[in-house]
Amino acid sequence: MDTTLGEAGRLLASSQSIMITTHVMPDGDGLGAEIALYHYLKRLGKNVRVMNPDPVPARYQFLDKTGVIEVLGRDSRNGDWSKFDLAVVVDTNDPRRIGALWQVFEKHAEDILIFDHHPHLEESSAAPTPRALKIHTTVDVKSSSIGELLYRLFHQSHDLLDPNSSAFRLTPEIALGLYVSIITDTNSFRYSRTTALSHRIAADLIDYGLQPEEIYQNVYSTKAVGHLRLIGEVLGRVCDAPYGSEGKTVAWVEIPRSLRQKYGASSDDTQTIVNFLLLLKSAEILVLIREEDDGTIKVSLKSKGTVKVSDVAQEFGGGGHDFAAGFNTVGRLEEVRDKLIARLSR
CATH class of the missing domain: 3.90.1640.10 (inorganic pyrophosphatase (n-terminal core))
Structure with missing residues (x-):
């Protein structure tokens, strides 16, 4: 009640x-x-x-x-x-x-x-x-x-x-x-x-x-040098795709388990990396896709205040705030990414 x-x-x-x-x-x-x-x-x-x-x-x-x-x-x-x-x-x-x-x-x-x-x-x-x-x-x-x-x-x-x-x-x-x-x-x-x-x-x-x-x-201020190196490599892999008709984009980064382990970073170390994408002028929707130690794929979605990403998260079994949401799923990271970006870009 x-x-x-x-x-x-x-x-x-x-x-x-x-x-x-x-x-x-x-x-x-x-x-x-x-x-x-x-x-x-x-x-x-x-x-x-x-x-x-x-x-x-x-x-x-x-x-x-x-x-x-x-x-x-x-x-x-x-x-x-x-x-x-x-x-x-x-x-x-x-x-x-x-x-x-x-x-x-x-x-x-x-x-x-x-x-x-x-x-x-x-x-x-x-x-x-x-x-x-x-x-x-x-x-x-x-x-x-x-x-x-x-x-x-x-x-x-x-x-x-x-x-x-x-x-x-x-x-x-x-x-x-x-x-x-x-x-x-x-x-x-x-x-x-x-x-x-x-x-x-x-x-x-x-x-x-x-x-x-x-x-x-x-x-x-709790990060090790390896975490900063991980951020550098991840940000070097930023991708984007058109969103809407006004020059806006969907921007995303992916963190496979092997990449995180390469730098000795924990899953908690990667949670806030999506916030770096807020700096992109054209990006309206921001996505972080990461693979956990058990193979679970965790997805974080953010928008700059015009797109209700919570609706998308709910379609994938998750939820959250209107402009900051997420979901967990299973499968190959690449397959999850392709399905999600196709949904966000339509």
Whole structure:
């Protein structure tokens, strides 16, 4: 059921044991948001646990210096969680994207609360629920990030969630998570979902003692020489094809597994390479096609604000934002590329 921020606040306030998660291959938005929510709820005296389907990438480990994030199947602590009041999912409303944790939630949670800023998942794609599980969905597709959405929640529901505090106030740990969520999902305030409110929230978060330069270094200045050499070779292979009738193009790069391994780069190292294509004046649609270690083909799609690439991603079984989306598939990289570019060029 659709749930307002106020209703979400009341659900959090009435729950005592809460488990938080985000999607597979977690990014700065999901990780920052769940860390912020964890510290906020712990401050309120809640029994909180963070359990993810995948480990935290190296460049985001500074967010979790005390090691509160557990990985399903690898970590086990915090006592008996055979039953808990509420499961909270951030940065996805697709049950398939949290893996086996969805089955854990279905079995043990009383309610599931989803915070997202991606379009609602179509009912035909949703995972079935074997029992009368109450799923509350708070989605704001205009929000720049989950960090921005949670900041609004904390501010709007302050009197309800934190009645013992006379004024709205965060902690540096909460502010850090929210700030990382915002800067990573806006690509440092470059994307179309960035608003004046995004900047005002970021400014307020900095006032809690955050050091933007230090955070930037932690998130972005993490690459080895081999990674830069990989970028150089990949950008030397940029391809494009005509799009529309006004001289626009579709631009793409491909990263086969063998090329990534040649430079000792991880899959996480390659995620942001598509952003270099934003520098191309003629390119309206930008595509990154990469082969994972297990042979899965991961495709990232971006546009400069006129083409809804989420529609294309959905055709291939994926989804995302209107102007930034993606999908995973199987097959030969070349075959996936040819099929996708043919679809984008028509």
